[in-house]
Amino acid sequence: MKGAELKHGDLEGLLKGLLDKGVVDCLVVPHRAGKSVSYMLVTDADKIESAASALFAPSFSVNAANLVKGWTIKEKVGVVAKPCEIRAAVELIKLKQLDNESVLLIATDCSGAYTNQVYTEHYAEIGDQADSAKIKELEGKGLTIRESCAICENRLADVGDIIIATGAGDDLVVAGLTEKGEEALTTLELSLEDKDLERAAEKEEIAAEAKAKLASLPELSSLDALEEFLQDCIVCKNCRDMCPVCYCKECFFEQPLGDPAGGDLLNLAVLRGAVGLPTGQLFYHLTRVYHVSTTCVGCGACEDACPKDIPLTRFYPVITQKVQEIFKYEPGKDVDEPLPFTAYEEEELEECLR
Amino acid sequence: MGEEAKEEFEPKVVGFTCNWCTYAAADLAGTSRKKYPPNSRIIRLMCSARLDPMFVLKVLLNGADGVFFSGCHPGECHYIKGNFYARRRIAAIRTILKQFGLDDRFKSYWISASEGEKFANTMKSLTEEVKQLGPNPMRGKII
Structure with a gap:
């Protein structure tokens, strides 16, 4: 250099x-x-x-x-x-x-x-x-x-x-x-x-x-722990808007399936007997963590953006790091290295399938 | 039906299979009159790469007791490389599910069109495994 x-x-x-x-x-x-x-x-x-x-x-x-x-x-x-x-x-x-x-x-x-x-x-x-x-x-x-x-x-x-x-x-x-x-x-x-x-x-x-x-840091290792962690989330999606690598023009969570209202919401309540409001915290954050799983750089902008002070750093970077490990991928290191989801090896990851 | 049989937990399982291999295998299992438990509801996808991991999350969070995915063996995809991409996505979502102890309820297999027998056996073992796990804890939750 x-x-x-x-x-x-x-x-x-x-x-x-x-x-x-x-x-x-x-x-x-x-x-x-x-x-x-x-x-x-x-x-x-x-x-x-x-x-x-x-x-x-x-x-x-x-x-x-x-x-x-x-x-x-x-x-x-x-x-x-x-x-x-x-x-x-x-x-x-x-x-x-x-x-x-x-x-x-x-x-x-x-x-x-x-x-x-x-x-x-x-x-x-x-x-x-x-x-x-x-x-x-x-x-x-x-x-x-x-x-x-x-x-x-x-x-x-x-x-x-x-x-x-x-x-x-x-x-x-x-x-x-x-x-x-x-x-x-x-x-x-x-x-x-x-x-x-x-x-x-x-x-x-x-x-x-x-x-x-x-x-x-306390680890989120069960569904109950995650539910408690996200209890105060109001699904304002600020964490998505401030996330540098969340980029879809039309986010799934702005659409009726991802953001149910009226009849769609009532259908969910009928299906489950009752539905928490606002709804879909778990679905929203688990989907989002998958979407940024290979590209999250752990900058913490999501946590800063959260109006309810949820310590999202204990969720996003911690979990995405585990996904990046299985692909041996470090986001942002090399502009020529392909994104994990756009590449594959013919023989790999069999241990991840069961 | 006896009293015990009525009380036995019958899990609900949602399956995503590719059109060319596993869906054909399910067909073959049927035409060869192989018996397997009726707990699985199969959703046919044109290719395993159509499996958006969001489907798996939605199924599990909505209270299904199990979810499985099955497609052509790697290297034998009808669309040449669809299942290679699918495999990476599945590995990622499994890593996320594992963190919260949900990965036991998500199974993935490779079953080709000629493996009707394997499909029937897989459904048997899958149903048994999910039965052992018991009902999905999401069922009782208000989310």
Whole structure:
């Protein structure tokens, strides 16, 4: 991989360069508005200044991939976001919801994030950036990162076209992972040299911590447990709308069979004697978890979106990980690897059939 | 019918079979007068790849005691590769069902058009296994 060393102060110039030199037509970048951080779609390089201080902010509002879902126009968009968001974008490319030729994916290192409301409220303590030591320190004060971040093993940027990796102190490394990424960095006239970003030990440490956290979460291991877990669900489908990889134009659960009303609902009541209202929590979530089973990147946007504060991270990423294991598939890792449901081996999986 | 026989639990099983293999096998079992329990209701699909795993969920959540799927042996699909895709989907949904202890109620088989005997035997063992499991806990729930 080819890359260059930079300082935090160079970030603004880097992003401006992408627009000024015509590498991309527009950028989706984090944007700071006072204490809070969200995204903006920017075409004028002069508007970038708030981005540099927001780039590594440990705040999660929406998944950036969800914002560019369906971006199939030829104008090129650069997306600067956390690794989970870039992985979701890679899955969207495979799902034909994003055009690989018209995106430039730039992943930044993440150390775990707070929900945007926690971040805004505690901006004074958290600041523009937090490394793992600081996150631990804040945990002692009762400020915890999102559960989905705590169980995430892929916080180091290693996907997309370009990565921005944080080093000691003020140091950064910008590197191209794909031809497209290297070409972009060349156009920016950075002095590129061969970079060997050896972060295996760090990655292992994060993975071990994440695994331990996952093991400590209560497991949903029976139908009764799941029923209790979903008791408060009002089937608003916010988790679907905020999910970057849930993309059907006409969702089954917007149709009469999936969203019964009137006579359809009465039929169900006749069939079963009584039907809970709102109905279909189990059917909805079990179907949805199957639909995203191979593509879920575990970003936790579903949990953030839930108005009833159901800890959906204990359901979606936990279960989809088990499905991904049987196909030995890691979502978002490689844009050329086929989606498990679009490929097959002639001899496989017999142990899964009974 | 005696008192005990009346009380014995008779499970309801929904089956999804492909048109070319297992449905033909069920036909063969019938024309060769093989006996098997009448607990299964078969829904014919044109190919095993038509099995949307959502069907399996819906059947189980609506209270059926068992659900099975059966199609052509891998490599012998009428549409060349439909059952290869089906196999992946089934593996995924089985993994999800397993998490909640529902996978015992979902069976999958490969039965070709010439295996009428195997079909009848499979229905016997399937009915027996589901009987052992007892009624689907979803039956009594208000969901």
